[in-house]
Amino acid sequence: MAKVITHEGIVVSVHGDTAHVRILQAGACHACQAKQMCASADNREKEMDAIMLEPMQEGDRVIVQVSQQMGWTAVTLAYVIPFILLIAGVALLTIWMDEAAAGTLSILAVGVWYMVLKLIDPKIKKHFTFTAYKNKQ
Numbered sequence: 001m002a003k004v005i006t007h008e009g010i011v012v013s014v015h016g017d018t019a020h021v022r023i024l025q026a027g028a029c030h031a032c033q034a035k036q037m038c039a040s041a042d043n044r045e046k047e048m049d050a051i052m053l054e055p056m057q058e059g060d061r062v063i064v065q066v067s068q069q070m071g072w073t074a075v076t077l078a079y080v081i082p083f084i085l086l087i088a089g090v091a092l093l094t095i096w097m098d099e100a101a102a103g104t105l106s107i108l109a110v111g112v113w114y115m116v117l118k119l120i121d122p123k124i125k126k127h128f129t130f131t132a133y134k135n136k137q
Contacts, residue, residue, distance in 0.1 A: 003068040008135060011060045012047065019052050019132050021064050050132035061135040070128050077117060077124075082110045 009023035023046050050064050089106030090099070097105075117124070
């Protein structure tokens with residue numbers, strides 16, 4: 001069985017077989033005693049659409065899940081590829097130009113990468129599917 005990433009949430013609205021869910025994205029350090037003083041311990045609300053695995057209505061407490069493989073794919077697209085573009089760009093472009101120009105072009109390449117991601121966003125959203133089921137607790 002594939003590993004899954006889960007979050008608790010609340011259904012905001014229902015449209016057909018899709019629920020719009022608000023989840024609380026907890027920081028990794030939520031149990032830490034120093035979380036009030038730490039900037040990395042922030043909790044942020046996120047909203048997403050999830051395919052309902054059972055009938056739901058507004059206000060239901062649900063569990064939203066996505067496969068761990070999709071999580072790694074998202075990390076690769078959002079962080080790993082831009083990092084490689086930046087480092088490889090600087091390393092290769094310094095052969096032909098000064099470091100400032102190489103750095104600038106590498107940063108521009110990362111910007112172009114994010115624009116490409118924005119252009120193919122509808123295709124990416126079809127690939128990343130979240131599912132939701134009622135929280136029985």
